[in-house]
Amino acid sequence: MEWLETPAGRVPRIASELGLKDRAGACKARWGIGRMSYMVPPGLYAIGHPTPDAPVLVTANYKMSYDIIRHTLAGRNLWLLVLETYGINVWCAAGKGTFGTGELVRRVTATRLAEVVSHRRLILPILGAPGVSAHQVARRCGFSVGYATIRAADLPEYLDNDMVTTPAMQRLTFTFYERLVLVPVELVMALKSVAVIGAILFLLVAALGGPAAGITALLAYVGAVVTGVAIGPILLPWLPGRSFSVKGAVAGLAWSGAFYLLAGGAVWSTPAIMALLLALPAVSAFHTLNFTGCSTYTSRSGVKKEMGIALPVMGGALLMSAMLLLVGRFL
Amino acid sequence: MKGFRYLRDVVTLKLDQATCIGCGRCLEVCPHQVFSLAEQKAALRDRDACMECGACALNCPVKAITVDAGVGCASGMINEWLRERKLRAPGGNCCS
Numbered sequence: 001m002e003w004l005e006t007p008a009g010r011v012p013r014i015a016s017e018l019g020l021k022d023r024a025g026a027c028k029a030r031w032g033i034g035r036m037s038y039m040v041p042p043g044l045y046a047i048g049h050p051t052p053d054a055p056v057l058v059t060a061n062y063k064m065s066y067d068i069i070r071h072t073l074a075g076r077n078l079w080l081l082v083l084e085t086y087g088i089n090v091w092c093a094a095g096k097g098t099f100g101t102g103e104l105v106r107r108v109t110a111t112r113l114a115e116v117v118s119h120r121r122l123i124l125p126i127l128g129a130p131g132v133s134a135h136q137v138a139r140r141c142g143f144s145v146g147y148a149t150i151r152a153a154d155l156p157e158y159l160d161n162d163m164v165t166t167p168a169m170q171r172l173t174f175t176f177y178e179r180l181v182l183v184p185v186e187l188v189m190a191l192k193s194v195a196v197i198g199a200i201l202f203l204l205v206a207a208l209g210g211p212a213a214g215i216t217a218l219l220a221y222v223g224a225v226v227t228g229v230a231i232g233p234i235l236l237p238w239l240p241g242r243s244f245s246v247k248g249a250v251a252g253l254a255w256s257g258a259f260y261l262l263a264g265g266a267v268w269s270t271p272a273i274m275a276l277l278l279a280l281p282a283v284s285a286f287h288t289l290n291f292t293g294c295s296t297y298t299s300r301s302g303v304k305k306e307m308g309i310a311l312p313v314m315g316g317a318l319l320m321s322a323m324l325l326l327v328g329r330f331l
Numbered sequence: 332m333k334g335f336r337y338l339r340d341v342v343t344l345k346l347d348q349a350t351c352i353g354c355g356r357c358l359e360v361c362p363h364q365v366f367s368l369a370e371q372k373a374a375l376r377d378r379d380a381c382m383e384c385g386a387c388a389l390n391c392p393v394k395a396i397t398v399d400a401g402v403g404c405a406s407g408m409i410n411e412w413l414r415e416r417k418l419r420a421p422g423g424n425c426c427s
Contacts, residue, residue: 095384095402129360129386130400147359165359172332172362237334286405293404297363299383300403302338307405 004046008112013046016074018067026064030181032188038063039087044111045070048077052118055159057148058104059125060085060093065152072152076159079117083107094131101133105140114142123163126150126170174296176234182294183230190229190287198222208329220259224280227255228287233294244298245310248288252281271328279321282314332363332380342381343399348372350395357387357396 002013029035039061047070056079059069066082073080083103085093093099104122108114124132126147134145148158149169158169198218206214232239232248239247256277259265265273289310292298344365346357353371358364366387367376373395385400402408413419 094386095400126360126362126386129390130384131389133389134356135390135392150362167364170359170362171364174332174335242336242338290405293402293407297332297335297380297382298337298403299342299381300401300408301343301383301399302341303403303405303408305338305341307408 004049006116008115011044011046011079011116013049014070014080016047016070018071022063022067026067029064030184032185035185037087040066040082042082042084042107044113044116045080045082046078047073047080048075050077050079052116054078054117055123055163056081056113056117056121057123057155058083058128060088060090060099060128062087062089062093065089068152069155072155076156079113081107081111081113081122090125091127091130094128097131099128100131101136101140104132104137108141108143120144121146123148125152126165172296174236178296179233179236182291183233186229186233186291186294187226190225194222194225205325208325216263219263220256220276220280221283223255223259224252224283225287227251227280228284229291231255232284232288233291236291236295243306243310244292244295245285245289245306245314248285249281251288252284253277255284256280269328271324275321275324275328278317278324282317282321285310286314336379337382339379342378342383343397344375344378344381344383344387345397346373346375347395347397348374350393352393352395354392356390356392360386360390362386 003010004013029038040063042061054077058081061082085098120143122143122145137145154169202214202218205217228248232251292303351373357366363380365381366373383400388396388398
């Protein structure tokens with residue numbers, strides 16, 4: 001580790017090249033492996049050889065955020081102030097308040113930033129704004145806050161352009177790739193409930209109609225979950241409706257049709273087919289509705305409204321589906 | 332947001348124009364361009380685009396903006412609902 005001497009003590013100089021370990025770590029975190037403890041120590045870091053008048057950028061101590069920032073700023077001379085967000089990214093931490101006014105002021109004071117730099121300006125990511133009150137920060141520690149860009153990738157242009165935020169830099173997106181990278185961790189997080197529900201479902205249906213029927217039901221269910229967790233989010237803008245549960249239900253209906261064809265549904269009884277058409281879209285709809293937590297444009301009030309309508313409908317569909325299976329068994 | 336629209340007429344965002352001093356902070360922090368600024372007053376240009384992140388309200392120096400901000404994922408809200416009714420132990424959240 002290289003160090004930089006400053007009036008407030010030694011500041012670590014960090015590498016801006018990412019190694020194999022950094023890339024593998026990011027990949028693992030995307031799959032939920034060690035994700036909740038993927039962090040770096042908070043504090044002040046130097047990128048390149050910053051002088052007292054070099055800009056100060058602020059970020060979270062989630063290692064993926066820190067890596068993206070230092071990699072993007074390779075070849076520049078800057079200060080990087082890393083806040084303690086307990087390994088959570090800027091936006092989620094801002095929502096919880098850990099990337100917040102209190103922690104920012106505390107970190108500015110603890111690192112004696114005012115002695116290291118000659119100016120009084122902090123550059124924050126726009127998505128940190130839900131946790132930071134700029135005027136409170138100025139009042140409490142004398143540093144002014146500027147919100148720069150949403151994406152780290154826009155920082156070089158922002159810095160080269162006299163720190164002017166262009167409209168594109170503050171426009172949130174939800175591109176195909178941005179949605180795709182969220183899917184692995186969502187699949188991993190769904191595993192536990194899928195294992196429990198899948199086992200119960202298999203045992204119940206096997207008890208009613210034999211092991212083959214149990215396996216068919218299990219496959220249908222797992223497919224509906226994957227449809228809701230992965231297909232719904234990936235196809236989000238192309239699925240009809242504004243509501244996430246409607247989008248999920250449509251994807252689930254498509255899965256029901258596909259499963260009917262794949263599993264040789266022509267020989268199934270009418271009640272069994274109807275049960276399938278009711279239950280699978282409901283399962284997919286639930287999981288796509290849950291993706292509102294990952295989306296970049298849904299509001300809490302909207303999700304609340306949607307849940308109030310969609311959850312009872314899903315519950316009703318599952319209940320009717322179970323009744324149809326039972327009735328079909330004893331007819 | 333381009334290519335995406337969520338439900339209409341649900342958000343709790345409110346702007347008190349009489350209190351607004353036209354500093355433009357809300358325009359700076361909003362990632363969905365909900366606000367516009369004309370003649371030293373902010374206005375709600377596209378209220379339905381709001382995702383209730385709360386950045387504008389927190390950064391408004393004169394408290395002219397209110398919004399019910401918070402966790403917006405379904406499982407987080409189901410857990411919250413269960414905890415309120417003491418049906419589930421505290422802790423454990425979708426993205427905690």
